[in-house]
Amino acid sequence: MKRLLKGGRVIDPANGLDGEFDVLIDGDRIARVGKGLPIDGAEVVEIPAGFLVTPGLIDIHVHLREPGQEHKETVATGTASAVAGGFTAVACMPNTSPVNDNANVTSFILGKAAEANLARVYPIGAVSRGQKGELLADIAELHKAGCVAITDDGHPTATALLLRRALEYAGMLGIPVIEHCEDTSLKGDGVAHEGFHAAALGLRGIPGACEAMGVERGILMAELTNSHFHVAHMSARASIRGVRKAKEAGISVSCEVAPHHFTLTDEALGTPIPYDTNTKMNPPLREAADRDAMIRGIQDGTVDVIATDHAPHHLDEKNVEFDRAPFGIVGLETCVPLTFDRLVHTGIIGLRRMVELLSLNPSRILHVPGGTLSVGAAADISILAPDLAVRIDARALRSKSKNTPFDGWEMRGGVAATIVGGRPVYVNPAAGVAL
Amino acid sequence: MSTEAPEQGMGLPPATSALRHKDLLGIDQLSAGEIALVLETAVAMKEIGSRSIKKVPALRGKTVVNLFFEPSTRTRTSFEIAEKRLSADTLSIAIASSSVVKGETLIDTARNLEAMNPDMIVLRHASSGACHLLSRFCRSAIINAGDGMHEHPTQALLDAFTIVERRKRLAGLKVAIIGDLLHSRVLRSNILLLTKMGADVWVCGPPTLIPTDVTRFGVRATSRVDEAVRDADVVMLLRIQLERMEGAFFPSLREYFEVFGMTEARLALARPDVLIMHPGPMNRGVEIASEVADGPRSVILDQVANGVAVRMAVLYLLAGGVEHEEAA
Numbered sequence: 001m002k003r004l005l006k007g008g009r010v011i012d013p014a015n016g017l018d019g020e021f022d023v024l025i026d027g028d029r030i031a032r033v034g035k036g037l038p039i040d041g042a043e044v045v046e047i048p049a050g051f052l053v054t055p056g057l058i059d060i061h062v063h064l065r066e067p068g069q070e071h072k073e074t075v076a077t078g079t080a081s082a083v084a085g086g087f088t089a090v091a092c093m094p095n096t097s098p099v100n101d102n103a104n105v106t107s108f109i110l111g112k113a114a115e116a117n118l119a120r121v122y123p124i125g126a127v128s129r130g131q132k133g134e135l136l137a138d139i140a141e142l143h144k145a146g147c148v149a150i151t152d153d154g155h156p157t158a159t160a161l162l163l164r165r166a167l168e169y170a171g172m173l174g175i176p177v178i179e180h181c182e183d184t185s186l187k188g189d190g191v192a193h194e195g196f197h198a199a200a201l202g203l204r205g206i207p208g209a210c211e212a213m214g215v216e217r218g219i220l221m222a223e224l225t226n227s228h229f230h231v232a233h234m235s236a237r238a239s240i241r242g243v244r245k246a247k248e249a250g251i252s253v254s255c256e257v258a259p260h261h262f263t264l265t266d267e268a269l270g271t272p273i274p275y276d277t278n279t280k281m282n283p284p285l286r287e288a289a290d291r292d293a294m295i296r297g298i299q300d301g302t303v304d305v306i307a308t309d310h311a312p313h314h315l316d317e318k319n320v321e322f323d324r325a326p327f328g329i330v331g332l333e334t335c336v337p338l339t340f341d342r343l344v345h346t347g348i349i350g351l352r353r354m355v356e357l358l359s360l361n362p363s364r365i366l367h368v369p370g371g372t373l374s375v376g377a378a379a380d381i382s383i384l385a386p387d388l389a390v391r392i393d394a395r396a397l398r399s400k401s402k403n404t405p406f407d408g409w410e411m412r413g414g415v416a417a418t419i420v421g422g423r424p425v426y427v428n429p430a431a432g433v434a435l
Numbered sequence: 436m437s438t439e440a441p442e443q444g445m446g447l448p449p450a451t452s453a454l455r456h457k458d459l460l461g462i463d464q465l466s467a468g469e470i471a472l473v474l475e476t477a478v479a480m481k482e483i484g485s486r487s488i489k490k491v492p493a494l495r496g497k498t499v500v501n502l503f504f505e506p507s508t509r510t511r512t513s514f515e516i517a518e519k520r521l522s523a524d525t526l527s528i529a530i531a532s533s534s535v536v537k538g539e540t541l542i543d544t545a546r547n548l549e550a551m552n553p554d555m556i557v558l559r560h561a562s563s564g565a566c567h568l569l570s571r572f573c574r575s576a577i578i579n580a581g582d583g584m585h586e587h588p589t590q591a592l593l594d595a596f597t598i599v600e601r602r603k604r605l606a607g608l609k610v611a612i613i614g615d616l617l618h619s620r621v622l623r624s625n626i627l628l629l630t631k632m633g634a635d636v637w638v639c640g641p642p643t644l645i646p647t648d649v650t651r652f653g654v655r656a657t658s659r660v661d662e663a664v665r666d667a668d669v670v671m672l673l674r675i676q677l678e679r680m681e682g683a684f685f686p687s688l689r690e691y692f693e694v695f696g697m698t699e700a701r702l703a704l705a706r707p708d709v710l711i712m713h714p715g716p717m718n719r720g721v722e723i724a725s726e727v728a729d730g731p732r733s734v735i736l737d738q739v740a741n742g743v744a745v746r747m748a749v750l751y752l753l754a755g756g757v758e759h760e761e762a763a
């Protein structure tokens with residue numbers, strides 16, 4: 001079957017395209033991109049003026065929780081959330097139960113993803129067996145089964161030696177090591193950014209240096225091993241500084257920032273809801289200077305990727321004392337509105353850069369398909385509505401969990417539709433694209 | 436009983452007419468006028484405590500639950516006496532933190548209590564923000580009797596009452612607070628209260644125990660104890676938690692006493708009529724020398740006595756607040 005997307009603004013940085021083009025989809029592939037393409041028996045989809053047609057967005061940091069924590073999220077609900085958020089693919093973290101440290105778990109996840117048949121799912125394997133930080137996981141086996149990177153996310157890789165070996169081994173396979181950067185001794189039992197707001201609320205602090213220590217360690221190991229090191233969910237200004245310098249030195253390092261870290265600060269700990277556990281994540285919301293450094297890094301190219309660190313938790317787990325609550329928030333369905341509202345409409349980045357951060361760079365870092373609308377590529381396409389008025393309603397999220405600090409937020413910019421392999425998997429009724 | 440006869444010369448800003456809050460979660464939420472109201476009301480409450488029949492019917496028919504997740508004989512007893520003097524029906528529940536682990540959440544506990552329809556819950560809990568959490572799920576008025584490292588508002592109110600009783604004012608006094616600042620809820624409530632009332636607040640302790648950005652509270656911070664004590668009107672010592680401090684935050688208790696312990700020699704730098712305060716329980720020979728604790732300038736036992744009057748005032752005023760909201 002053929003579909004012709006007509007009249008949208010196509011933004012495809014990989015091919016240097018930004019303008020009004022038609023996109024012809026044939027089956028699961030992109031057949032043509034051009035001006036005024038003939039209909040030629042295709043089903044015509046009129047794209048409203050001002051809407052964007054972009055290569056499918058890819059979120060490289062998602063916790064799908066399955067197997068083992070299906071009360072928080074499943075591959076099916078997580079990918080439903082992904083496509084509603086405009087993502088055609090997600091990479092999922094290995095800290096499930098059991099841990100994704102062997103091909104059986106990887107295959108299980110891929111099986112669930114095929115069943116759900118929504119977004120593409122790229123599993124990420126563990127660095128160490130059971131994520132225990134002692135012995136290397138079966139990394140080549142994981143890679144063969146479909147893992148696109150390795151990480152012990154949830155925690156930092158236990159030692160510099162283990163990280164070194166993981167980088168060397170992953171380098172052989174051409175996959176990156178993704179690191180949750182944190183010095184555990186500095187973190188201690190901290191629950192919030194170490195600053196005025198944590199002090200005022202009597203919450204134990206986690207200094208920015210705690211993350212930057214992990215970033216610097218990883219950069220040194222990347223230099224030593226000549227392998228690709230990717231910094232997950234960066235939050236501290238000292239971390240950005242480290243990555244910027246490492247890139248200048250030609251070290252193979254990349255990094256991601258989550259929307260909550262370019263949007264919120266630690267002030268959210270106390271207001272509007274004091275001790276709202278939906279403001280508790282790791283790394284924590286930091287002070288304004290850190291948040292501003294994330295924005296500058298996004299603007300100047302130091303930051304490669306926007307990734308959500310989508311971390312679903314059940315209401316009962318979050319409805320407890322702040323220090324007892326688990327870290328993390330859901331992010332898949334709030335990422336595009338926050339990116340438009342906070343970065344694009346404020347003039348910090350242009351649309352081309354937005355697509356690089358959310359699609360092209362993610363595909364390049366993980367060496368996965370997508371990130372482009374090139375002829376012959378999989379027809380993974382996001383249709384975005386930059387001026388759509390969006391109101392976040394936590395209860396209406398597709399994710400099984402509703403733990404978001406953005407409930408009730410009104411923003412400009414959202415998702416109109418999501419197409420995976422030529423097949424519409426999400427259509428936002430509020431946006432008015434007939435698919 | 437009347438609250439409209441504040442003693443002459445309390446030296447406080449004009450009191451508000453009522454405490455228009457459902458809960459007392461912290462000093463953070465109180466204005467200077469509301470603090471003055473509590474302190475002035477406590478004068479009348481203290482008078483009740485000096486009578487031969489120490490009971491008034493102000494809270495007759497009201498049920499107050501004292502819910503203590505941390506052991507605290509001193510604070511719990513003080514609240515219990517205050518409640519009884521106001522004729523409330525009281526119930527004290529002490530829950531060992533071990534039994535909480537079994538799965539019943541704070542919210543479960545609160546909902547079970549709410550089913551019995553109490554008017555007020557006095558909560559002591561090891562987690563900062565536990566009272567805020569409870570107040571979001573409870574109709575009852577919540578009184579914070581100490582939440583983690585956050586606030587202990589009635590302690591700050593009774594400290595202020597004790598100072599005003601002796602000095603007839605708070606504004607302009609130099610108050611030095613010395614000890615474990617980092618983990619202290621007493622510190623946070625006290626600096627909020629004292630700065631709102633115009634005192635000149637100094638905090639002092641080893642750098643390892645000074646909270647981040649503490650000067651943003653409008654206080655001065657130093658690790659030089661002489662600087663903090665010099666010309667002080669009030670020296671308030673905070674408890675050092677023996678178990679987890681030694682070796683981690685400072686080398687030894689002996690060294691702590693050497694550098695920060697309050698001795699007669701150090702107090703010579705303070706004003707001659709300096710007041711010595713401690714929220715208790717004290718570690719003699721660690722943060723305070725016995726001769727200072729038991730000396731003529733110590734008002735530590737006054738603090739204990741005033742605790743009852745101040746808590747009576749808080750209970751009384753909040754109960755009025757409840758009536759007020761129901762009528763509205």
Ligand SMILES: [Zn+2]
Pocket residue numbers: 153154155180232233282283
């Ligand atoms: Zn992480």
Ligand SMILES: [Zn+2]
Pocket residue numbers: 061063093153154309311
């Ligand atoms: Zn994560």
